[in-house]
Amino acid sequence: MTDQLEAFRAETRAWLDANCPHSMRTPMTGEDDAVWGGRNYTFPSEDAKLWLERMGAAGWTAPTWPKEYGGGGLSADENRVLQSELKRIGARPPLFSFGLWMLGPALLEYANEEQKREHLPKIVRGEIRWCQGYSEPGAGSDLAGLQTKCEDKGDHWLINGQKVWTSYANHADWCFCLVRTDTSVKHEGISFVLIDMTLPGVETRPIKLISGSSPFCETFFTDVKVPKHQMVGRLNGGWEIAKRLLQYERTNISGFGSNTRVDVVDIAKQNVGVTDGKLEDRDLRARIAAHKMTERAYALTTQRAQEEAKAGGNVSHMASMFKVAGATLNIDRCELMVEAAGNRALGWSGEGFAPDELAVTRGWLRSKGNSIEGGTTEINLNVVAKRVLGLRDTQ
């Protein structure tokens, strides 16, 4: 490592030591500890608020984004140093944000200067919480069939239609949204607009899931007037942005479950019984072992892809493969946890079940969505077959 990087490491370590509150150096105890930010956000603790403010001011919630847009302006090497220092002290992520993970990278690539300056700094500081207006009741896997209408009214866009599966739309301040600007063509008639959720005519309604939670909403747009400058990219050029953004999303969902604390082996040991150091249910033991191997293989493959990307290889086309493998892995893990815990993971509520037992049940039900959201497993296998393997209908 160069002297420069070593100096950066020393500075970073000192800064984190002075600025990361001690309670933010403990493992998260659950989803409630995640900080999402936004205009009307209630922070889980004062320390969480302080941690976000400090990291946001330093631009380190988005370490590699350019400084002029509020980012940290770090090189890839410096970012690796930062991440390793954060990991070293066990720091919690200061911000969970669709703006950081999905919209921001797309804006950096496709937005004009004015749009970047307006939106990126607020994403970095967690001041605006974004949601994603993609799916519609009639456009799920066939996303490009979307119908939400966007008309040019001279000094504004007029938007009418309905979105569905909008994650946390009820908590979001703004929505990045795919709309139809030309009905005579399919993919080439879609545009990408940014909509302030406080505008008249925007309504959200939470959807209750089989797990009992409501992370998704229906979002309705009725005669919503959006300023002209909030269209990203060219008119009818939204599909390209949409696809790129889906790659970010897929990479993100595929990372689910990798940092959960409860281990299926521990659950199995507690509930199945152990003789001579081996789980008594040998069939379950073999299946857990196979799962653990896949988990390790997946982690190693992620590492390999990062190494190849660093060496200049184009690995963006692999996003669909990681999405399929990551979702399958998490679903399998949740199924094994429920099986290993037996009746203890089949409660729904009340005093008869401990919170961590109920969490296994709810987590298992929630995991069923992993192979549906962000492009179903089937759609992503199509993408792998066509784009990676070059299998086509006609040849």
Add this chain to the structure above:
Amino acid sequence: MTFSLNDEQRMLKDAARDFFREQAPVARLRKQRDAKQNGRDPELWSQIAALGFAGVIIPEEYGGAGLGYVALGAVLEEGGRTLVASPLHSSALAGASALLLAGTDAQKQEWLPKIAAGEVVATLAVDEGAHHAPRTKSKLKFEDGKLSGDKKYVADGHIADLIIVIGADALFLVKADAAGFTRRELITADSRGAADLKLDGVAAEKMNGGAEIIDEVLDRARIGLAAEMLGQASEAFEITSEYLKTRKQFGQVIGGFQALQHRAAKLFTDLELTRSCVLAALDALDRSDKRIAEYASLAKARASETLHLATNEMVQLHGGIGMTDEHDAGLYLKRARVAEALYGGASFHRDRYATLLGF
């Protein structure tokens, strides 16, 4: 940890790829088989040795190149692609590893240069029954420098000059021309051949180390074999994928059918995951990682599963032509099952992995 090859390793891999594609395509295995050679191809072996492939992991002081396991793994992977029938794995990886780990100075001096030059073919004799069960089920007896017992299904046992016999807690060197050593040649499904060995008071030299060294030797053999299997699985997949792009039915290429696209995409994903495990395991050997046992079982189990799936899919997706002897699919399928069983299949290594992880 690294997954990428350095320049030296890359050059070696390219050289191996070119050589095997030109001099030892699958057609060569087919020719050997039809001539009932049962894996014997001395001319090919001397070419392989002349290229230095037999001395890749052997240090320079013993006449090798000292390039390590990532390098030899790359050569084995390329050889796996064309189903090269040679004792490269048995001798240059497994045999050489045993001598490096357990050989006395004198044993290393005597044998490693010959193995590196390809003049001596070495192999490991491990199992005594139908399934891989090292150490636990050995009935070998060693008294006054004489070794007695049976070893079965020894890979390249029919052509080996030097046998490293693995007992319950010791390793022995046995020469194939020693008195009391007899072998029965086995004609195996993969056309590579093997042998059952009978040791009847054979003069044997005890090597250094006990049970722990045995596991280390076997783990190196497993990782090396996983590299060969990765090559076989990759080639089986690529041949199949090409077929999907050319075979037409119902007026279109069958690769346009979603049912087949999904099977190909899943197999591809599986293969990518397995590739990472094999490369990580080879790298772990060169780094002397402490968790070699975990890496070895991970690599061998995943390689076994992936190769199993890839060869089954190869036959099925080719349809009737895949069932014919004329097509290569059958050769990949047969080699796959032999390689899966050798040094423990997926089920053996899942069990071991669970034990290593403490459950």
